[in-house]
Amino acid sequence: MVFVGLENLQQKAECMLPRLFRDYVAGGAHSERTVQANRNAFKKWTIVPRCLRDVSQISTATHWLGYDCAAPFMLAPVGFAGMMRYGADFMAARAAAKKKIPFCVSTFSITSLEDICAVQGVDVLAQIYVFRDREITRDMISRARQCGVRTLVLTVDTPITPLRPRDEKNGFRRLTNPSLAQMVSFAQAWRWSLGMLRHGMPVLANLQPYGMGRTLLEQAKTAASQIDSRLTWKDLEWLRAQWGGKLVVKGIMHSDDAAQCVAVGVDTVMVSNHGGRQLDPAPATLDVLPDIVASSGASCSVVMDSGIRRGADVVCALAQGSSLVAMGRPWAWALAAGGEATLIEMIEGLQGEIRDVMALAGVTSIEAVHNAGYAMLRRC
Numbered sequence: 586m587v588f589v590g591l592e593n594l595q596q597k598a599e600c601m602l603p604r605l606f607r608d609y610v611a612g613g614a615h616s617e618r619t620v621q622a623n624r625n626a627f628k629k630w631t632i633v634p635r636c637l638r639d640v641s642q643i644s645t646a647t648h649w650l651g652y653d654c655a656a657p658f659m660l661a662p663v664g665f666a667g668m669m670r671y672g673a674d675f676m677a678a679r680a681a682a683k684k685k686i687p688f689c690v691s692t693f694s695i696t697s698l699e700d701i702c703a704v705q706g707v708d709v710l711a712q713i714y715v716f717r718d719r720e721i722t723r724d725m726i727s728r729a730r731q732c733g734v735r736t737l738v739l740t741v742d743t744p745i746t747p748l749r750p751r752d753e754k755n756g757f758r759r760l761t762n763p764s765l766a767q768m769v770s771f772a773q774a775w776r777w778s779l780g781m782l783r784h785g786m787p788v789l790a791n792l793q794p795y796g797m798g799r800t801l802l803e804q805a806k807t808a809a810s811q812i813d814s815r816l817t818w819k820d821l822e823w824l825r826a827q828w829g830g831k832l833v834v835k836g837i838m839h840s841d842d843a844a845q846c847v848a849v850g851v852d853t854v855m856v857s858n859h860g861g862r863q864l865d866p867a868p869a870t871l872d873v874l875p876d877i878v879a880s881s882g883a884s885c886s887v888v889m890d891s892g893i894r895r896g897a898d899v900v901c902a903l904a905q906g907s908s909l910v911a912m913g914r915p916w917a918w919a920l921a922a923g924g925e926a927t928l929i930e931m932i933e934g935l936q937g938e939i940r941d942v943m944a945l946a947g948v949t950s951i952e953a954v955h956n957a958g959y960a961m962l963r964r965c
């Protein structure tokens with residue numbers, strides 16, 4: 586499958602998946618205004634062409650938090666990504682390692698962190714939540730340490746799971762067994778169902794040690810209710826003290842919160858509205874990025890996600906101060922559409938688009954994009 590843009594991949598993925606997972610990936614909270622806002626924010630910016638600058642050699646390589654990245658984007662944590670097809674978590678880890686981009690494993694991973702980290706050449710980040718039962722969190726931190734993980738990503742924008750109408754209709758996180766309508770949809774997505782079920786019923790292996798239920802749907806329900814809504818800045822201090830490695834806080838949308846992260850010693854703040862899956866309506870991440878960059882200072886870098894779909898979006902976010910960007914749905918769609926080969930094509934395709942944009946904008950390195958900043962852009 587030749588990569589010609591993510592719309593194609595999404596369409597192909599949606600043909601393959603049963604409704605439960607198709608809607609789970611694509612959907613957002615409430616009216617899904619934030620999902621739209623994330624995309625619309627990029628439409629307010631153009632990139633100014635520059636000429637006669639020798640762009641025969643372009644490098645998309647960059648460094649972030651000790652990672653040498655071949656391209657300035659990473660795969661954001663996506664829970665249940667292993668349901669896109671059998672072995673999808675391994676495919677993501679291998680594709681990211683082959684293409685030298687960071688990959689963050691979700692707490693809600695179908696494959697355990699241990700099994701993913703055992704794959705040769707894989708060097709993943711681990712995303713965690715603080716659970717009401719702190720012993721679980723403590724254990725997850727210690728597992729990450731034992732797996733050689735260098736960076737923890739603490740997600741802080743999910744004190745509750747808001748109504749996601751598509752999931753609600755399908756009974757995701759509500760039912761503990763598939764409904765009749767879901768069974769019909771599984772039958773319609775027969776290739777997906779055969780591929781999955783041939784290997785037995787999948788579960789959230791990453792949470793298996795904590796006995797959160799026997800089936801995937803039971804685990805989804807219990808785990809979501811385990812996320813601690815009483816979390817405060819004191820807990821972030823606690824986590825900082827527990828973890829000596831690099832710490833990223835994901836879900837920051839206000840400059841005061843970013844400044845407080847810096848004060849606690851966080852290494853990177855991740856500007857994210859969870860791809861429009863939490864507060865709706867929330868501002869687009871691109872719209873709050875400049876304020877957060879301004880309050881983060883030199884000791885703490887900024888990474889942005891939510892709504893990034895094209896190479897130009899990546900360049901636009903980098904020019905506004907994001908060190909790197911992250912993407913969630915796109916890699917899940919790529920795996921559902923065609924597995925590891927398609928994900929590799931997607932990564933190469935995006936990297937190619939970034940190269941095109943940089944060449945036509947007259948910049949040859951990511952450092953040059955950062956240095957040019959707003960001078961590369963025109964707001965329309």
Ligand SMILES: Cc1cc2nc3c(=O)[nH]c(=O)nc-3n(C[C@H](O)[C@H](O)[C@H](O)COP(=O)(O)O)c2cc1C
Pocket residue numbers: 609610611623661662663664665691692693712740835857858859860861862890891892893911912913914915917
């Ligand atoms: C299906 C799905 C599952 C997600 N699961 C998690 C998760 O387990 N942990 C987390 O921190 N973020 C999770 N996210 C949020 C992503 O990490 C990321 O912030 C978001 O997808 C970015 O927006 P985008 O999908 O428009 O690129 C999830 C997002 C999606 C779409």
